[in-house]
Amino acid sequence: MSTAVKRACDACHRRKVKCDGLQPCRNCDVSQLECTFNAVPQKKGPKGSRAKVISELRENQTRAQVQNRNAAINESTSIRTLEPTPGLLTGDMIKSCIHFYFAHIYSAMPILSPAQLAQSHIIDNMYFDNDMYCMLTALCAFITMQPGMVLPGMGAPTDDPYDQDMGACMVTSSSFLNETERVRKNYEYTQKPTLNTICTSYLLFACYYGLGMHPRAWFYLREATTLAHLEGLGKEDTYANMDPVDALRARRLYWLLFVAERYVPAVQPFTPEANCHFTQSLRVAG
DNA sequence: TTATTCGGAAATTAAAAACA
DNA sequence: GTTTTTAATTTCCGAATAAT
Numbered sequence: 001m002s003t004a005v006k007r008a009c010d011a012c013h014r015r016k017v018k019c020d021g022l023q024p025c026r027n028c029d030v031s032q033l034e035c036t037f038n039a040v041p042q043k044k045g046p047k048g049s050r051a052k053v054i055s056e057l058r059e060n061q062t063r064a065q066v067q068n069r070n071a072a073i074n075e076s077t078s079i080r081t082l083e084p085t086p087g088l089l090t091g092d093m094i095k096s097c098i099h100f101y102f103a104h105i106y107s108a109m110p111i112l113s114p115a116q117l118a119q120s121h122i123i124d125n126m127y128f129d130n131d132m133y134c135m136l137t138a139l140c141a142f143i144t145m146q147p148g149m150v151l152p153g154m155g156a157p158t159d160d161p162y163d164q165d166m167g168a169c170m171v172t173s174s175s176f177l178n179e180t181e182r183v184r185k186n187y188e189y190t191q192k193p194t195l196n197t198i199c200t201s202y203l204l205f206a207c208y209y210g211l212g213m214h215p216r217a218w219f220y221l222r223e224a225t226t227l228a229h230l231e232g233l234g235k236e237d238t239y240a241n242m243d244p245v246d247a248l249r250a251r252r253l254y255w256l257l258f259v260a261e262r263y264v265p266a267v268q269p270f271t272p273e274a275n276c277h278f279t280q281s282l283r284v285a286g
Numbered sequence: 287t288t289a290t291t292c293g294g295a296a297a298t299t300a301a302a303a304a305c306a
Numbered sequence: 307g308t309t310t311t312t313a314a315t316t317t318c319c320g321a322a323t324a325a326t
Contacts, residue, residue, distance in 0.1 A: 003297095004317050008318080012318085016291075017319090018317075041316080043314080044300050044313085045299060045301045046314065
C-alpha cells in the first residue's frame with residue numbers, strides 16, 4: 001500500500017480520493033479544478049477527560065440494558081394480559097349468575113338458552129373458546145351488578161342497595177367487564193361473529209348503560225346491531241338453516257336489539273335504581 | 287466503458303492515563 | 307519525565323452507482 005500524503009487537497013478530501021500532494025495535484029489537474037488547501041484541519045485526539053467518556057459509555061450501556069429488560073417485560077405482559085385470567089371466573093360464579101339470570105332476567109332478556117347453558121362442558125371448555133368465555137364474563141358482569149344478586153359464599157341480600165355486599169358486587173362486576181373487553185382484543189370477533197358474539201356486545205351495552213356510561217353503552221348496542229345485520233338476522237331466510245334453539249335465540253336477540261335502539265331512555269345517571277329501571281324498561285318493551 | 291460517489295478500514299495524531 | 311492507552315480526525319481503497 002502506498003503511503004498517505006501529509007495532507008490531501010480540498011477537492012481530494014471531499015472526493016475521498018488519493019491526493020499526490022503536488023500543486024496542483026493530479027486529480028485537480030485532470031478534473032480542471034482549482035487545487036486549494038483552504039480547509040482548516042481539526043485538532044486530533046481525545047477532548048476532555050477520557051474517564052468521563054468511558055463512564056458515559058458505561059452509563060449509556062447500563063441504561064440500554066434496563067430499557068431492553070423493561071421492554072421485554074412489557075412485551076411478555078402485554079401478550080399474557082390478552083389471555084383469559086385463570087381462576088377469575090369460577091364455576092360457582094357462573095352457575096350462580098346463570099341461576100339468577102333465569103330467575104329474574106330471562107323474562108325480559110331471553111337471549112340465552114337454558115338447555116345450552118345447562119351443559120357442563122361449557123364451563124370446562126370456556127378457556128378454549130374465547131367467544132363463549134367473553135359471553136360468560138359479560139353475563140356475570142351484568143348479573144353481579146343487579147340489585148339482589150348475592151355473590152357465591154356471601155350472606156343473604158339486604159334491602160339497602162348501598163351496603164358493603166353491593167360494593168363487592170360492583171367491584172366484581174367491574175373486573176368481569178374489564179376481563180371481557182381485554183380478552184376480546186385477543187381475537188377477531190368481528191370476522192366470524194356468532195350468537196354469543198352479539199350477546200356479548202349486547203351485555204356490554206347493558207352493563208355500561210347500568211353504569212351510566214351512555215356513549216360507551218350506545219357504542220356496544222350499535223356494534224351488536226351491526227353484527228346482527230351482518231349475520232342476516234333481519235332476514236327470515238337466515239333462520240331456515242339454523243338449529244331450532246339457536247334460531248329462537250337469534251330471533252329474540254334481533255327483536256331485543258330492535259326494541260333497545262328505539263325505547264331505552266337515552267340518558268340517565270347511574271344508581272342501583274336506574275339499573276333496575278333499565279331491566280324494567282326491557283320488560284315493558286318486551 | 288469510464289467517471290463519480292461515498293462507506294468505512296486503516297493510518298495518523300494528540301490528549302489523557304499509567305508508570306517509574 | 308517517559309510510555310501506553312485511548313479517541314478524534316484524516317486519508318483513500320474499492321464497491322456501488324451514474325453518465326456517456
